[in-house]
Each structure stands twice: as structure tokens, then as C-alpha cells.
Amino acid sequence: MKKVPEKKTIAVIGAGPGGYAAAFLAADLGMQVTLIDRDPNPGGVCLYVGCIPSKALLHVAALINESAHAKEWGVSFPSPKIDLEKLRGFKNNVVGKLTGGLGQLSKQRKVTYLRGTAAFMDSRTLKVQKLEGGAEQLRFDNIILATGSRPVRIPGVSIDSPRVMDSTGALDLPDIPKSLLVIGGGYIGLELGTVYAALGTKVSVVEMMPGLLPGADRDLVRPLAQRVQKSFAAVMLNTKVASVKEEKGGIRVRFEGPEVKELEQVFDRVLVSVGRRPNSEIDGLEKTGVTKNARGFIEVDLQRRTNDPAIYAIGDVAGEPMLAHKASHEGRVAVEAIAGHKGASFEPRAIPAVVFTDPEIAWCGLTETQAEAEKRAIKVARFPWAASGRAVTLDRTEGMTKLIIDPETERLLGAGIVGPGAGELIAECVLAIEMSAVASDIKLSIHPHPTLSETIMESAESYFGQATHIYRPASARGAGG
Numbered sequence: 286m287k288k289v290p291e292k293k294t295i296a297v298i299g300a301g302p303g304g305y306a307a308a309f310l311a312a313d314l315g316m317q318v319t320l321i322d323r324d325p326n327p328g329g330v331c332l333y334v335g336c337i338p339s340k341a342l343l344h345v346a347a348l349i350n351e352s353a354h355a356k357e358w359g360v361s362f363p364s365p366k367i368d369l370e371k372l373r374g375f376k377n378n379v380v381g382k383l384t385g386g387l388g389q390l391s392k393q394r395k396v397t398y399l400r401g402t403a404a405f406m407d408s409r410t411l412k413v414q415k416l417e418g419g420a421e422q423l424r425f426d427n428i429i430l431a432t433g434s435r436p437v438r439i440p441g442v443s444i445d446s447p448r449v450m451d452s453t454g455a456l457d458l459p460d461i462p463k464s465l466l467v468i469g470g471g472y473i474g475l476e477l478g479t480v481y482a483a484l485g486t487k488v489s490v491v492e493m494m495p496g497l498l499p500g501a502d503r504d505l506v507r508p509l510a511q512r513v514q515k516s517f518a519a520v521m522l523n524t525k526v527a528s529v530k531e532e533k534g535g536i537r538v539r540f541e542g543p544e545v546k547e548l549e550q551v552f553d554r555v556l557v558s559v560g561r562r563p564n565s566e567i568d569g570l571e572k573t574g575v576t577k578n579a580r581g582f583i584e585v586d587l588q589r590r591t592n593d594p595a596i597y598a599i600g601d602v603a604g605e606p607m608l609a610h611k612a613s614h615e616g617r618v619a620v621e622a623i624a625g626h627k628g629a630s631f632e633p634r635a636i637p638a639v640v641f642t643d644p645e646i647a648w649c650g651l652t653e654t655q656a657e658a659e660k661r662a663i664k665v666a667r668f669p670w671a672a673s674g675r676a677v678t679l680d681r682t683e684g685m686t687k688l689i690i691d692p693e694t695e696r697l698l699g700a701g702i703v704g705p706g707a708g709e710l711i712a713e714c715v716l717a718i719e720m721s722a723v724a725s726d727i728k729l730s731i732h733p734h735p736t737l738s739e740t741i742m743e744s745a746e747s748y749f750g751q752a753t754h755i756y757r758p759a760s761a762r763g764a765g766g
Contacts, residue, residue, distance in 0.1 A: 292317055295623065296411055296425045298403045298567070301329020303600035303612025304431030305387055310620045312394035319397040319423065321413055326388035327398070330433055331609045333380060334453040339476055341379045342456070343641050345372065346483035350516075350643060358680065367484055373458050405569030408595045412569075427595055427623045430575075430583060431616065434561040434601035439526070442468065442557055446531045449555045452477060462486050462553035464518070466538055468526055470497040472640040474558035475509075478517060479642050487518040489552070491540065493525050498640065502653045504667075505646050505703045508683040512643065521545070529555060563602045587630040588622035589615050597623070611636050635699070635718040639708035644684060647711035650699030650718045651689050663698065664690045666724070666748035670704050672755045673743075674735040681705050686740035688714070688724065690748060695723040706737055713741055724748045 293316045297308045300322035308320040308327075324333060331337060352362045391398050401415040410424045436451040447459070455477045461484045467474040470492030482488040490497075490513070497513065497520070498506050514520055524542035531537075535551045563581050574593030576584050582605075583591055583598040590597050597619040600612030614633065621629035635650035656663045670676035670684035684704020691698050700714035717727060727745035732738050746752040 293426045293623065294424075295319070295427050295429065295620075296321060296403070296423065297429045297431055297616075298322075298411075299329065299431035299433055299564075299600070299602075300324065300327035300387075300398075301431060301433050301600060301612065302331050302609040303433075303616040304329065304429070305391070305616075306613040307429050307431065307599060307616030307620050308396050309390065309394055310617050311623070312396050314620065314624050316620075316624075317397075318394075319399060319425070320391065321399045321401060321403045321411075323400060323402065323416060324384070325400065326384040327391055328380075328384040328387055329431075332384050332387070334456055336609055337383060338376045338380055338456045339452075339473075339480070340641060341376045342372075342458075342480045343476060343643075345375070346480045347643060349483040354680070367461060369458060369461065376456070376458070402568070405567065405572050408573045408593050427597065429589075429616070429619055429623075430567065430591075430596065430598040430602055431600050431612065432564040432567060432602045434563050434607055436557065437560045437562050439468070439557060439559060442526055442529050442555075444529055444531060446536065448531060448536050448553070449529065449557065451557055455481075455556050464535075464552045464554075465489070466491065466536070466550070466552040466555045468555065468557045469559040470494070470499070470520075470522075471558060471560065472498065472642070474556065475513070475640065475642050477556060477558065478513075482516050488516075489519040489521065489550075490517060491521040491524050491526060493523070493542075495523050497522075498646070500654065501640075501646065501648065502701055504653075504685065504687070505648065505701045508644055508685070508703050509640075509642055509646060511683070561601065561607055565602050587632060589619040589631060590622060606636060606638060608636065608638065633719070635715045637708075637711045637715050639711065641708060644681070644704045645707035646701075646703045647707040648699065648701040649711055649715045650697070652699055652701065653689065656689065656699075662692055664692045664748065666690060666744045668740045668744040668747055668752060668755065670737075670740060672752075673737065673740050674754075675737050675739070676704065678735065679705065684737075684740075686710075686744045688727070688741070688744045688748065690724050695725065695748075697722050697724065697727065700741075702740075704737065710738060710741065713738065 295311050295316050296319045297304045298321050300320050305327035308318050311318045349365050401413045403411045403413050413421045452473050464487045465481050467478045467490040470490050478488045523544050524540050527539040527541045529538050535553045536555045537551050539549050565581050575591045585598050585603050589599050599615035601607040618631045637649040640646040667687040671682040676682050686702045689699035697717050702710050724745045732742040743752045747757050750758050
């Protein structure tokens with residue numbers, strides 16, 4: 286990739302995965318870059334209070350759960366003792382190493398890192414209020430907005446009490462409560478609920494929809510739902526939180542819905558996790574040509590350019606899906622567009638999504654749910670992990686791999702995986718979709734044995750009625766049953 290012939294000046298507001306990826310690439314291309322954020326180093330919500338600390342804690346939760354499961358294999362461990370201070374230290378050290386490393390990379394690339402808050406004076410001029418005091422007015426050729434998102438607050442639920450937490454508060458591990466209510470059955474709530482349940486908390490989850498992880502294919506969610514029913518104290522579906530009230534013994538929660546068994550319950554703590562909203566209320570933005578849609582997302586084109594030609598927007602603030610890896614890719618596209626590279630465009634065929642629960646769920650490309658909504662013809666090829674040698678050796682046979690295939694061309698349109706390591710396995714399917722692979726390409730690609738990756742190959746084989754480890758005649762090709 287050629288460097289920019291003229292030394293452009295560029296500002297990136299927000300140093301999360303999208304912001305620092307954009308800033309680093311811009312510096313690599315020879316631009317003069319200023320990265321603006323309040324945190325001491327790049328990283329954003331993802332590294333400081335999101336993806337990274339939650340995965341560190343989920344690793345610990347998996348270890349606790351596996352040690353309990355080992356009794357079935359003839360290996361017994363004493364009941365785990367939780368040193369909360371050391372656990373916080375482990376999580377904080379992980380965050381420190383990664384954010385500190387990004388700080389070093391920023392210096393190596395000669396990126397100017399300003400700790401503070403930016404406000405627009407016009408489309409190319411920012412006033413940065415520094416945390417250390419004082420303000421600085423700077424002018425740039427282009428500005429990239431990477432301001433991210435924040436948790437949604439529920440009217441009547443967001444009371445001013447330390448017992449009512451959002452995801453940031455839950456990741457601080459203030460204590461190990463005896464009971465925790467998770468409001469919202471999405472991926473953030475279920476991941477954090479998994480952590481607290483492993484630590485010994487009686488976790489209940491309430492979801493207003495009829496199933497957990499609304500929007501995900503039901504066959505992928507089913508194994509997780511069955512496991513959650515065993516590990517959580519309660520799962521309340523088709524249920525809303527009518528009110529919360531703090532009292533001496535905890536937080537009293539009132540529920541409403543057709544399946545409510547107890548109208549009121551008291552919990553030690555409550556975690557509110559019902560989604561996120563874009564941080565698009567940027568000071569002075571009205572002085573630019575930037576526009577927002579009805580949901581508050583900044584409107585962008587395929588180059589991530591806003592309606593103001595000098596300003597670009599990436600990541601959560603520019604629309605769903607709100608995923609770190611999507612933001613990073615958008616950041617690179619925006620910088621390439623600014624650099625004048627032909628073909629710079631955000632047009633992915635597949636963006637992977639991963640839920641890091643136990644079991645993990647991952648999918649990419651077209652889902653069955655989307656295909657049904659669009660009345661699109663597809664064939665589904667499934668391979669149950671009960672027939673996987675590697676899954677049997679792990680004693681984790683509840684998983685499943687499925688491929689969504691175009692019946693006319695046999696191209697891979699989408700994929701879904703549920704089971705341990707699904708988040709690692711899904712990348713192969715992303716590559717296959719981006720490379721326009723057909724079912725026979727996957728079938729003929731030799732996979733190592735015994736591995737869970739074989740389930741992708743055998744899913745493709747099952748499409749042709751030729752899977753070695755399950756019997757599915759050719760007449761049932763693509764039935765996926």
C-alpha cells in the first residue's frame with residue numbers, strides 16, 4: 286500500500302479498536318495524526334471495560350466450571366476458593382498490558398495522543414479541553430469520529446444505587462453477591478451472568494422476548510439455553526421489569542408478564558444490560574454537515590464519509606453491528622478513502638458475531654432467521670457434534686455446526702456454530718464466504734483429525750449426503766435435520 290504523497294493532517298476522536306486502528310494506519314501511510322481520548326492509553330471501552338476484561342473473567346469462569354465437570358471423568362478438585370482481590374488484579378493486569386502496549390505503539394508511530402474532550406468549531410477545527418487543564422484549538426484536513434457507544438438506561442430502573450450496575454460496574458467485581466438479577470438476555474448480560482454464576486452467585490435473568498439472544502437462530506441458542514437453565518437460578522422469559530426499589534435488604538424488583546410466578550423478588554445486586562446507544566451527542570457537531578438517523582447513528586457512505594466531506598465516522602457511532610472488529614475494519618476503510626486509495630469501501634460479505642458464553646455461539650453471513658424474513662431460498666447443512674470424535678473426547682457433544690448454502694450456486698452464504706471454541710472456528714467460514722467458496726470447496730479441503738474444525742468440513746459433506754460420521758442420504762441433501 287503506497288503512502289500518501291502529501292502529508293495530510295488527521296484527527297481521530299475516540300481511541301477504541303476503531304479509532305486506534307484508524308490512527309495507526311494513517312500514521313503508517315505518512316499522515317500526521319492526532320488521537321483524542323480521555324483514557325491514559327488507547328483501548329476504549331473494549332479494552333478498558335468491555336471485551337477484554339470480560340473475556341479474562343470468562344476464562345476464569347470456564348476453569349471453575351471445568352474443574353466441577355471433571356468429577357464425571359474421575360478427577361476431583363476441592364471446591365474453588367475465590368480471592369477477589371487477586372482476581373481483580375489478574376483482570377486489571379490483562380487490561381494494563383494491552384492498553385500499555387497500544388500506548389507504546391502509538392509513540393512508535395509518532396501519533397500525537399491528547400487526553401481530553403474534543404468539540405467542533407467547524408468541519409475542520411477542534412477545540413480540545415485537556416484533562417491536565419487548558420484547551421488547544423487545532424485544525425485538520427480530515428476528522429474521524431470513533432466515539433463509540435454507552436449502555437442503554439431503562440426509565441424507572443436506573444435508580445441511583447451502587448447495587449444497580451451496568452456492564453462497567455459489573456466488571457469491577459465490587460463483591461460476589463449472593464443473588465444477582467440480570468435484566469436483558471442478550472450477549473453482554475449472559476456473559477457477565479456466566480461469570481458471576483461460576484463465582485457462586487445465584488443468577489437470575491429476565492428477558493422481555495420469548496427467548497434468550499433475540500435475533501440469533503434458535504437452534505444455535507438451544508444448547509446454551511439448556512445449560513443456562515442448569516447453571517442459573519432462574520430464567521424468566523416474556524417478562525418485563527415493572528419497577529425497582531432499594532431497601533435495606535437489597536433491590537426489590539417487580540415483574541410483569543404472562544409467565545411471572547413471583548411478582549416481586551429481592552436481589553443483592555441488579556445488572557442492567559439491555560443494549561447500547563451511540564455516543565453521537567458531540568459538542569459542536571451542529572456546526573458541521575454531519576447528519577444522524579432516527580436512532581442517533583451518524584449517517585455514512587461506503588467509505589464511512591459523513592454528509593460533511595471532511596468528516597468520517599466509524600464503529601458503534603456509525604451503526605450496527607456494534608462490534609470491535611467491525612469498527613477496526615471501518616477505520617482502515619476510512620483512512621484508505623482519505624488517502625485516495627481506489628476501491629476503499631466497506632462492503633463485507635460476512636461480519637462474525639461471537640457470544641462468549643458456555644457454550645460459545647458464533648455466526649456470520651446470512652442467518653436462517655434473516656433468510657426466513659426475506660423469504661430467500663436456502664439449504665441448510667448441519668453436523669451434530671455428538672458425531673465429532675474431538676467433541677466426544679472433550680465430553681462436550683451438545684454443539685452443532687451448520688452451513689447456509691445457496692441451492693442454485695451452492696455458494697456458502699452463512700454459517701453458525703455452537704460449542705466450545707465456536708468463536709475461533711467461525712473465522713474459517715468468514716474467509717470461505719469472502720472468497721465465494723462453494724460447498725464442494727469446503728468438502729474437499731482436508732481438515733485435521735480429530736479437531737472441531739472437521740465439523741465444518743462434515744457439514745459440507747452432509748449437504749451432498751456424504752458425511753462420514755453421520756448417515757444422511759443424498760435425497761435429504763440440505764435438509765439439515
